[in-house]
Amino acid sequence: MALQNGYSIDSSPLDESGDTTPLLKKEVVDVDDSVPPQCCSARCNLAIMMFFGFSVVYGLRVNLSVAMVAMVNGTKSQPSLNSSGGHECPVSSHGNGSQTPDQPDGIPLYLWDSLTQGLLLGAFFFGYLVTQIPGGYLAGHFGGSIFLGGGVLGTAALSLLTPLAAQLGPYWLFGLRALEGFGEGVTFPAMMAMWARWAPPLERSRLMTLSGSGANFGAFVALPLTGFICHSLGWPAVFYMFGGAGCIWAVFWFILVSDQPGTHPRISTREKDYIINSIGKGNAFLSALPYLGGWAFSVISGVVADSLLEKELLSVTAVRKIFTITGLLLPAAFLVAVGYSGCSGVLAVTFLTLSSTAGGTSAAGVFINQIDIAPRYAGVLLGITNTFGTIPGVVAPIITGYLTKDQSLAGWRSVFCLSAGISAVGAFIFTLFGSGEVQKWALVEVDQEQAETKRDRFIPT
Structure with a gap:
């Protein structure tokens, strides 16, 4: 039988010389049986569909943060300029004392104080936390397409009820937003479960970063578009x-x-055979400008990571650590710079953009590491990690509100420095304990002995 022109996860423990074999092994090729092109392929089309799906759900996630300004009567509970701490930076001459933009006649406004607004903005994450782990587990067992598609559809359908829920009261809107988070929580774990079946080893980074980058792109488009629609x-x-x-x-x-x-x-027979053979049948179960930079760098990092693996320049572990460190430490440095940018809006936006842009490189690092260490359980693992990663979405508004209650520069500096410190700690921990190796517990019993022979297959990290 003709072998595919490309790479596969090798299932034999030793080669003819007795040396350990690499995870990604170049195979003998037939001229007429080459790797099918990515352009217009089923796997590429899947990545594009996921890209637009995550663009939509992230638009649904962030649009309330902009629409809230238009929904709330800005004359309610404005901070006093004579309060303790005061405003250290001059108020824009364009302000008129009310931050509510003009709305067409008949559009309702609500008298929600700052605490209520913060709870409504954080409500999404209460639901988002709940479905990460079960979403990954169920997607791994029953297939990811139903959960990813259903998650987007459910979130979108609930979003249509937002004006009604707001009219009924903040408690209703809080519950609705929590349900939206509940629906969206399954989407990323479902994506991971699907790529465990669809992504050839040397295309994982670029396919997954392309699809996942829809989140940054969606936020980038949604923020200014929401403002335009509101007006x-x-x-x-x-x-x-x-x-x-x-x-x-x-x-x-x-x-x-x-x-x-x-x-x-x-799907063509050629592409289907290529994907199945390269993955192995045993593993088949298996604010707007900053978002633009993160989206671009996440896509670029995926291509670079796959190139390093294809050329066998670095091990999977080394690649994941390099991109993770870059995607966490550089953003941390820029966040500290934001804290010390003073009253300069230009500097603050510049450093925030650079921070988010550099953070996009982690897409080829820790973000897809679950599929490296345990392809069979990638959906469940992403659910677990995303659950912990979502906790800041719940506590951050509370901590930020506490640190910036006097609206002073020192308070905001503490917010950005704390965020930078958390990012740096994450980079340090992943550097010490991270791995790109398939773990023993992720293999079936017959694969345990084979796994022992695959520990030194690449350049040491």
Whole structure:
């Protein structure tokens, strides 16, 4: 039988010379049996569909932060200039004492204080926390397409009810946002479960970063677009338009996408065989500008990471650590710079943009590390890690509100320095304990002995 032109996860413990074999092994090729191109392939189309799906759900996630300004009567509970700490930076001459933008006639405004607004903005993450782990587990067992598509569809459909929930009261809106988080919480674990079946080893980084980068791109588009819609049509139109876009995307998703190559009705035999053979049948179960920079760098980092692995210049562990350190320490440094940028809005936006841009490189590091160490359980692992990663979304508004209660520069400096410190600690821990090796507990019993022979297959890290 002709072998594929590319790489596969080697299943034999020793080569003819008795040396250990690499994880990614170049195989003998036939001229007529080369690796199918990525352009217009089923796996590439899947990545693009995921890209737009995450663009939609992240738009649904962040649009309330902008729409809230239009929903709330800005004359309620404004901070006093004579309060302790005061405003250290001059107020813009364009301000008129009310931060509520003009709304078309008949659009309701609500008298929600700062505490209520903070709770409403954080409500999403209460639901998001709950479904990370079960979402990954269920997606691994029953297929990721139903959970990813259902998560986006559910979030979008609930978003359509936002104006009604706001009219009924903040408790209703809090519950609705929590349910939206509940639905969106399964999407990233489901994505990981699907790529465990779809992504050839040497294309994992670029396929997963392309699909996941839709989150940054969606936020980049949604933030200014939300402001424009609020001003032109009124804030309720934001939730109708974004929710409608999510529902339309879900229709195409369920028509065009399959859980695995073997069940895809339009995939070529050549591509299907390539994906299955390269993954192995045993593993088949298995504010806007900063977001733009993060999206671009996450895509670039995926291509570079795959190139380093393809050329066998570094081990999987080394690649993951390099991109993780870069994606955590550089943003930390820029966050500290934001804290010391004083009253300069230009410097603050510049450093925030650089921080988010540099952070995009971690997409080829710790973000996809779950599929390196345990392909069979990648969805569950992402659910666990994303659960812990979501905790800051719940506590950050509370801590930030406490540290910046006097609206002083020192308070905001503490916020950014604390964020930088957390990022640096994460980089340090991953550097010490991170690995790109398939773990023993992630292998079936018959694979345990083979795993022992694969520990030194690349350049030492």
